[in-house]
Structure formats: structure tokens, C-alpha cells
Amino acid sequence: MLSRIAEALFWIGRYIERAECTSRILDVHLQVLIEDPTIDREATCRSLLAAMGVRYDGEFDQAAVLRLLLHDRSSTASVVSAIEAARESARRSREVVSTEMWEAINTTFNQLSSGQLTRMRPADAFRLVRERSSMIASMADGTLSHDTGWQFLVLGRSIERVDMTARLVLSTTYSPGSASSWQTTLRACGAHHAFTRTYRAIESPRAAAEFLLLDRLFPRSIVFGLTQAAACLEVLDPRQRRLGFGGDAARIIGQARASLDVRSLSDLMSELPREMEALQLVCVEATDAVSKRYFEGAVAPEWLGGTQ
Amino acid sequence: MTGHFEGYTPRPATYDEMFDGSDVRRSYTTVRTQIEALSPEDLRARSDYLSSSYLDQGVTFDIGGEERPFPLDIVPRLIDSTSWQAVELGVAQRVKALEAFLADIYGEGQVFRDGVIPRRVVTSSPHFLRPAMGIRPPGGVRVHVAGIDLVRDEQGAFRVLEDNVRIPSGVSYVMTNRRAMSAALPEVFTHHRIRPVAHYPNRLLAALRACAPTGVADPTVVVLTPGVYNPAYFEHALLARLMGVRLVEGGDLVAQAGHVYVRTTHGLHPVHVIYRRVDDDFLDPVHFRRDSVLGVPGLLNAARVGNVTIANAVGNGVADDKLVYTYVPDLIRYYLAQEPVLRNIDTWRMEDPTHREEVLDRLHELVLKPVDGAGGKGIVIGPRATKEQIEELRTRLLADPRGWIAQPVVQLSTVPTFIGGTMAPRHVDLRPFAVHDGERVSVLPGGLTRVALPEGELIVNSSQGGGSKDTWVLSADNPMPEVEPEPAEDGPFHPAIKPAVPPQQEPAPPTSHAQQEQQQLSRSPQPQGDPSC
Numbered sequence: 001m002l003s004r005i006a007e008a009l010f011w012i013g014r015y016i017e018r019a020e021c022t023s024r025i026l027d028v029h030l031q032v033l034i035e036d037p038t039i040d041r042e043a044t045c046r047s048l049l050a051a052m053g054v055r056y057d058g059e060f061d062q063a064a065v066l067r068l069l070l071h072d073r074s075s076t077a078s079v080v081s082a083i084e085a086a087r088e089s090a091r092r093s094r095e096v097v098s099t100e101m102w103e104a105i106n107t108t109f110n111q112l113s114s115g116q117l118t119r120m121r122p123a124d125a126f127r128l129v130r131e132r133s134s135m136i137a138s139m140a141d142g143t144l145s146h147d148t149g150w151q152f153l154v155l156g157r158s159i160e161r162v163d164m165t166a167r168l169v170l171s172t173t174y175s176p177g178s179a180s181s182w183q184t185t186l187r188a189c190g191a192h193h194a195f196t197r198t199y200r201a202i203e204s205p206r207a208a209a210e211f212l213l214l215d216r217l218f219p220r221s222i223v224f225g226l227t228q229a230a231a232c233l234e235v236l237d238p239r240q241r242r243l244g245f246g247g248d249a250a251r252i253i254g255q256a257r258a259s260l261d262v263r264s265l266s267d268l269m270s271e272l273p274r275e276m277e278a279l280q281l282v283c284v285e286a287t288d289a290v291s292k293r294y295f296e297g298a299v300a301p302e303w304l305g306g307t308q
Numbered sequence: 309m310t311g312h313f314e315g316y317t318p319r320p321a322t323y324d325e326m327f328d329g330s331d332v333r334r335s336y337t338t339v340r341t342q343i344e345a346l347s348p349e350d351l352r353a354r355s356d357y358l359s360s361s362y363l364d365q366g367v368t369f370d371i372g373g374e375e376r377p378f379p380l381d382i383v384p385r386l387i388d389s390t391s392w393q394a395v396e397l398g399v400a401q402r403v404k405a406l407e408a409f410l411a412d413i414y415g416e417g418q419v420f421r422d423g424v425i426p427r428r429v430v431t432s433s434p435h436f437l438r439p440a441m442g443i444r445p446p447g448g449v450r451v452h453v454a455g456i457d458l459v460r461d462e463q464g465a466f467r468v469l470e471d472n473v474r475i476p477s478g479v480s481y482v483m484t485n486r487r488a489m490s491a492a493l494p495e496v497f498t499h500h501r502i503r504p505v506a507h508y509p510n511r512l513l514a515a516l517r518a519c520a521p522t523g524v525a526d527p528t529v530v531v532l533t534p535g536v537y538n539p540a541y542f543e544h545a546l547l548a549r550l551m552g553v554r555l556v557e558g559g560d561l562v563a564q565a566g567h568v569y570v571r572t573t574h575g576l577h578p579v580h581v582i583y584r585r586v587d588d589d590f591l592d593p594v595h596f597r598r599d600s601v602l603g604v605p606g607l608l609n610a611a612r613v614g615n616v617t618i619a620n621a622v623g624n625g626v627a628d629d630k631l632v633y634t635y636v637p638d639l640i641r642y643y644l645a646q647e648p649v650l651r652n653i654d655t656w657r658m659e660d661p662t663h664r665e666e667v668l669d670r671l672h673e674l675v676l677k678p679v680d681g682a683g684g685k686g687i688v689i690g691p692r693a694t695k696e697q698i699e700e701l702r703t704r705l706l707a708d709p710r711g712w713i714a715q716p717v718v719q720l721s722t723v724p725t726f727i728g729g730t731m732a733p734r735h736v737d738l739r740p741f742a743v744h745d746g747e748r749v750s751v752l753p754g755g756l757t758r759v760a761l762p763e764g765e766l767i768v769n770s771s772q773g774g775g776s777k778d779t780w781v782l783s784a785d786n787p788m789p790e791v792e793p794e795p796a797e798d799g800p801f802h803p804a805i806k807p808a809v810p811p812q813q814e815p816a817p818p819t820s821h822a823q824q825e826q827q828q829l830s831r832s833p834q835p836q837g838d839p840s841c
Contacts, residue, residue, distance in 0.1 A: 001572055001573045001574070002554055002556065002560055002570065002571070002572055002573075003560070003571050003572065003573055004557065004559075004560055005554075006573050088536075091366070091536055091541075091545075092535075092536055094545035094546075094548075094549060094555070095531075095545050095546075095548035095549035095553075095554070095555040096549075099365075099549075102365075102366065103364055103365055103366075106364060106365070106366045107364045110363060110364065148573065236573075294573045
């Protein structure tokens with residue numbers, strides 16, 4: 001696998017997942033604003049933008065949120081930007097990306113870049129983005145060989161998922177007063193149905209946090225994402241070692257997962273904001289490690305028979 | 309005429325490929341009937357389908373960083389089997405002669421000693437590359453892929469407009485056009501026996517592998533692209549994908565100790581054949597442009613020691629030079645001892661004083677072309693130029709006569725084209741593609757028909773607002789026979805048959821320089837009638 005192609009696939013995985021998660025988050029966020037009259041609108045918008053890592057100095061309202069996170073091509077956090085970046089990566093790896101997957105990405109980009117999202121009702125726009133993203137992900141899984149390239153794609157997807165779920169949980173902790181905030185988070189993760197099936201209709205922040213952080217079967221939980229990322233890294237670097245780990249990324253991911261495993265839930269809950277920030281840092285560091293190991297033009301320097 | 313073609317009038321003094329006056333030419337009768345059977349709404353819907361499907365698939369070319377879909381017209385361009393046979397023979401013949409020529413000028417230079425072409429014509433070409441002297445490419449092939457541009461003149465005869473043996477592009481559209489058209493007009497398709505084009509990537513890969521360095525049992529082939537901002541990036545990606553090989557950029561390759569490697573997530577892997585779509589100038593900063601970041605330092609040395617095959621070979625551009633073009637008929641006679649199957653466009657050489665004098669008197673009625681221009685760049689069409697433009701041209705010609713040739717205005721043939729809801733005649737050219745594997749030259753049946761979309765426009769080029777047509781080469785027994793079973797074919801992509809033109813009576817005594825002059829004079833074009841556009 002060409003380093004450049006591996007990198008492109010990794011980022012397609014991340015960007016498509018980011019587009020989907022962002023539209024979920026926006027969807028739920030707007031519903032909350034509409035349904036809950038008691039809520040402090042400005043504070044909610046502010047906390048959402050903060051959680052998504054957007055620096056913004058203007059008025060915090062719904063229009064700003066939609067612009068910055070949905071349809072503004074100049075905002076790097078927007079859905080349109082994510083799709084555009086995914087398409088650019090796909091374009092650079094077109095001989096590897098399958099025709100079906102490329103067309104799914106390209107038509108999505110064509111639809112969104114024509115400014116359609118600004119004209120649609122927000123709820124329809126979110127649905128469109130979710131459906132198109134799911135379709136692209138499914139095309140990737142269904143039409144690419146599950147070889148090294150696909151592993152990089154899934155690795156990117158998993159890391160992005162961990163990052164996004166951590167951001168959501170963090171945004172929940174910003175407004176602890178709101179009774180519905182964990183409900184909101186569950187729905188934003190697409191986890192409400194699965195959570196209810198697992199815990200029944202027991203509304204407890206503790207149960208929700210446990211589910212989003214530690215559930216081993218739910219595909220958007222943090223543990224699930226970390227496990228999947230670790231599995232990809234294992235396939236990418238299968239060397240069996242008696243000591244240590246295969247690479248920095250594997251070590252970073254493994255450490256994060258172990259830390260979630262061994263600590264009690266109360267422990268985690270007591271320091272939730274810091275934990276979630278730490279997890280975002282894990283995603284950054286793991287991505288750096290993967291880039292260094294795989295994307296920067298091949299392997300560690302080789303000895304060239306004394307010529308160097 | 310009824311329906312869609314009602315009111316369609318071919319342009320005066322122009323060969324229309326579908327209509328002979330008001331009669332439909334035989335090969336087009338079925339197409340005409342079938343298209344007439346469509347309602348206006350249906351025709352428009354299918355035409356819209358072509359544009360939207362290209363947008364979805366990203367079938368685009370890049371102009372100044374902006375991706376544009378390549379417009380595909382709904383009316384196909386048909387070539388009957390007899391005409392095609394001449395094209396096939398003629399293109400293969402030309403490629404073989406150019407191969408021999410390139411091998412000669414980068415080697416012994418016998419052609420100069422025999423006085424067929426003056427040495428200065430070759431050495432003064434900006435595309436003649438001294439670093440390529442003495443490189444013997446594996447398998448002896450330099451022109452792995454050729455695209456020979458043809459036009460039909462006023463009489464309907466195919467003539468050669470120019471040779472492209474550097475990095476000819478456009479073949480991807482031949483394949484995508486076919487796919488799109490079979491979806492848009494399935495019923496028209498099934499009523500014709502059209503020679504397929506889908507095997508091109510297999511042929512290309514086989515030819516590239518066949519020319520791998522000696523001793524490599526299972527060669528690794530890559531396609532080298534300048535990157536996503538190159539106008540033909542779509543094509544590079546498509547060919548790589550369809551051949552199942554890596555598409556690499558300069559930075560993905562590294563040359564070490566005379567070998568070339570590709571950087572992968574598992575280290576460096578050797579590369580044996582590079583189908584490069586990067587110009588000579590940018591290929592190797594060690595030898596050519598030092599500021600190039602598109603190429604690979606050391607690539608040319610690896611080619612020189614024979615460890616890697618560069619396809620097409622470095623230095624081929626000299627054969628594309630439009631002044632060299634004027635000598636190609638002589639080169640065919642000299643190297644192959646055959647008469648050219650396809651004629652050149654009559655051409656005046658500006659560096660020849662007699663020609664120059666004549667041309668300078670007639671600038672307002674001729675087409676002036678820079679010899680190293682590509683894509684219609686720098687061409688001045690006399691009858692369309694203003695007085696000031698003509699005077700400016702005169703100054704430039706006198707400053708650099710080697711840099712220009714002159715040709716009469718050829719009224720390219722037209723084909724009905726669906727524009728703004730009606731059928732209108734538009735000028736077309738044809739670029740057939742040939743692949744040379746060291747043993748034979750195969751010509752892909754059809755090629756890229758480019759359409760000049762603005763009315764009356766004679767420059768047919770994608771960068772000048774051109775479109776394209778699916779080009780159907782019909783099998784000999786078209787339309788579909790009632791009972792005859794399909795004749796056995798050796799694959800959908802026929803090898804070119806050896807030129808059937810008998811060799812000259814006396815096997816080519818190399819012409820003396822005096823005879824050469826004589827021929828040039830006798831071949832200099834006769835004044836034409838009013839070449840109005």
C-alpha cells in the first residue's frame with residue numbers, strides 16, 4: 001500500500017464519520033432547543049460550538065451553529081467541509097477507491113456543494129447527510145477488499161468515532177442542570193434505542209455514561225471504537241512480539257482502553273470532563289503516531305551500506 | 309427529413325458525415341431512424357442523462373484548477389469498416405515509421421546521412437533531448453502509446469493533422485463514452501455491430517509489461533501522474549484503476565543506485581515500468597528542469613542502465629514537432645518502403661525561403677501553427693484574424709521561421725450535434741489510439757471524436773470549449789445481418805493488419821538532397837479556392 005493512498009483512505013474514514021456524527025449532533029441539538037423552553041439558548045449554542053472545537057466570536061444562536069457546523073465551506077468543522085475533504089482524498093486515491101464508493105462520495109459532494117443544505121429544512125438536511133454518509137460507509141465495506149487499505153479506512157473511522165463520542169459526552173457535562181441532557185447525548189450518538197433495550201427506560205446519567213463509555217457491543221461506544229482501532233492496528237502490523245507493543249499508535253490506544261477497563265465507573269464519572277479531554281488527546285496522538293509510522297514515506301530509515 | 313433532423317443543413321463546402329446533401333449516408337440510416345423514433349422530451353432526457361452521469365462519476369478534466377465535466381453529445385459518430393481499415397493501416401504505418409525515426413535520431417543518425425531530413429530540423433527542435441541520446445529502451449519501443457490526430461477534408465478523406473507520441477491523452481473518454489452511450493441509447497446500440505473498446509487497458513498493460521527490462525519475470529507497472537490538478541488526472545486514475553496498477557506521484561517514487569522504487573507502508577518496492585503522464589521537462593530534475601517537484605531525481609539514469617522502462621520514452625517530442633511532421637511521408641517511404649496510407653495536410657515550411665515568401669503574401673487565407681504548440685495553442689487562422697493580428701504574426705514569423713508552419717484552412721467534417729434542443733452541424737476531428745508492444749501496433753477501433761461546440765469553430769480541443777462523441781467503428785457486415793453468425797474474432801480489439809500497400813517498385817533508394825528539394829516543391833500545396841470559413 002502506497003503511503004499516500006493509506007493516508008487518503010484513513011482520512012476518508014475520518015471525514016465521512018465526522019460528517020455523519022456532526023449532523024446527528026446538530027439534529028438533536030436543534031430538537032432540544034425547540035422542545036425545551038427552559039433552556040438557555042445562548043449557553044447551549046456556546047457549549048456545542050466549544051465541544052466541536054470551533055473558535056467563534058460572534059452571536060451564539062441557531063443560525064451561527066448551522067452555518068459553522070453544517071453548510072459553511074470555509075468553516076473546517078462543517079459537514080460540507082468534511083465531505084469536501086473526503087472527496088479530495090478519494091480523488092487522490094481513485095484507482096484504489098471502488099467506483100461505487102467514489103460515485104457515492106462524489107454525488108454527495110455535488111449535492112452539498114451546490115448550497116442545497118442552506119435551502120433545505122434543517123431536519124431534512126441532517127437526514128440527507130446521515131443517509132449519504134451511511135451509504136458511503138456501506139459502499140466502502142461492501143465493495144472494497146478488506147485489505148490493508150480498508151483497515152486504514154476503518155482505523156480512521158474508529159478513531160473519529162471515539163473522538164466524536166468523547167466530545168458529545170463532554171458537551172453533556174457542560175450543562176449538567178438540564179434533566180434531558182443525557183437523553184440528548186444518547187440520541188446524538190444514535191444510541192437511544194440500544195440503550196433502552198439494554199437498560200430499559202431507566203433514566204440515569206450514570207447508566208447513560210456507562211453505556212456510552214463502556215458498552216462492548218454498541219458500535220459507537222468509546223470502548224468499542226478503541227477496540228476496533230486496536231484490531232486494525234494489529235492487522236496492519238501483525239508482528240508478534242514478546243515484549244512491548246507493535247507501535248506507538250497501538251500503545252496509545254491500548255493504554256486508553258486499559259485505563260477505561262480498570263477504573264470504576266464512579267471514578268470515571270467524578271472526573272468526566274477531564275477524562276473526555278484526555279480521550280480526545282488520545283485520538284490526536286494516535287493519529288500522529290499512525291502518520292509517522294505509515295504515511296510519511298515508508299518505514300524507518302534504512303541503512304544504505306555505508307553510503308549515508 | 310422529419311423530426312429532429314428537420315431543418316438540418318450541412319455547412320457549405322464541408323463534408324457532413326451523416327448527410328450527403330439531403331440524403332442520409334448509408335452507415336447512418338439506422339441511427340437516424342432510431343433517433344427519430346424518440347420524442348423530443350425523451351431525446352432531451354437522455355441527453356441530460358449523459359451530462360448528469362458524467363457529473364456523478366466525476367468524468368472531468370481540469371482547467372486552471374477547476375474540474376469540468378467533458379460534454380458528451382448524444383449523436384454518435386460512425387465510421388464504416390472500409391474507412392476504418394484505411395485509418396487502422398495508416399495509423400499503424402505512421403507509428404512504425406516514427407518508431408524507426410526516433411530510434412535512428414537517438415542512435416546512428418542514418419536518416420541524416422541519407423539526406424531524408426536535415427539534421428538541423430531535428431537538433432533545433434525544443435523537444436530533441438540530448439540526455440536521451442544512446443538510451444536503448446527495453447524491447448526497442450519508444451512509442452508505447454500514440455494518438456494520431458485526423459480530420460476529414462472537404463472530400464471526406466481522412467488526413468493527418470498531427471502526431472502525438474509523447475503523452476497522448478483522451479483514451480479514457482473513449483471508454484467512458486461507450487459506457488454512457490450504451491446506457492443512454494440502448495436500442496440504437498443493439499441495432500449496430502459496434503467494435504468494442506473496453507479491452508484497451510488489458511492491451512496497454514500487456515504492452516507495458518512486454519517492454520519491461522530484460523530478466524524481470526513479473527514486472528511491476530505504475531502510472532505516474534503530475535497529480536490531481538493535471539487536466540487529465542481523471543484519465544490517469546482511470547487507466548491505473550482499470551489496469552489494476554498503482555497511480556503514483558513523483559514523491560511516491562525514489563531512485564537509488566540505478567533502480568526505481570515506490571514508497572509503501574511496508575517500505576520500498578521495486579518498479580520496472582513507468583507509464584508516465586508527466587512531460588519530459590518535469591520527469592527528472594537531475595537532467596531537466598531543476599525546480600520540478602513532479603518528477604523523480606535519478607529516473608533517467610535508471611532508464612539508461614536499463615533497469616526501468618519509461619513509457620513513452622524520453623525525447624519522443626521531436627516526432628510531434630510540426631516541422632518534422634512535414635517530413636513524415638518521406639520517413640514512411642524511407643523506413644518502410646511504403647507509400648503513406650493517410651495523407652498529411654498540405655503544409656508550407658516557414659523556414660524554407662520559397663515557402664516563406666509565398667506564405668507571407670497569403671497570411672490572411674492560411675492557418676499558421678507554432679511547431680511545438682499543443683491543444684490548439686498559438687494557432688492563428690488567417691481569414692479570422694484582424695489586420696493587427698496579421699501584422700503581429702508577420703513579425704513573429706520573421707523572427708522565428710523555424711517555429712512555424714502554414715496550412716490551408718481545412719473545413720473539418722461535421723456531424724449533427726444536439727445543441728440547445730436542435731440538431732446542428734459541428735466540426736469534429738478524430739484521435740485514434742495505437743499501442744505498440746514491440747511486436748505489433750494495435751489500433752483501438754474508434755478513438756476520441758472531439759467536437760467544437762461553438763458554431764463554425766475549427767479548433768477542436770477540450771481546453772477550448774470542446775465536447776466529444778462516442779465513436780462507433782462498425783463491423784464489416786453492418787447493419788445486423790439476418791442470418792450470418794458473428795465471424796470469429798481474435799478478441800474485440802483487432803491488431804492492425806500489416807499495411808497492405810505494396811512496397812515501391814524500387815526499394816527506396818534514399819533520396820538525394822536535390823531530389824528532396826524537388827519533392828518538397830512539388831508537394832507544396834496548390835493555391836486553393838476561396839478558403840472562407
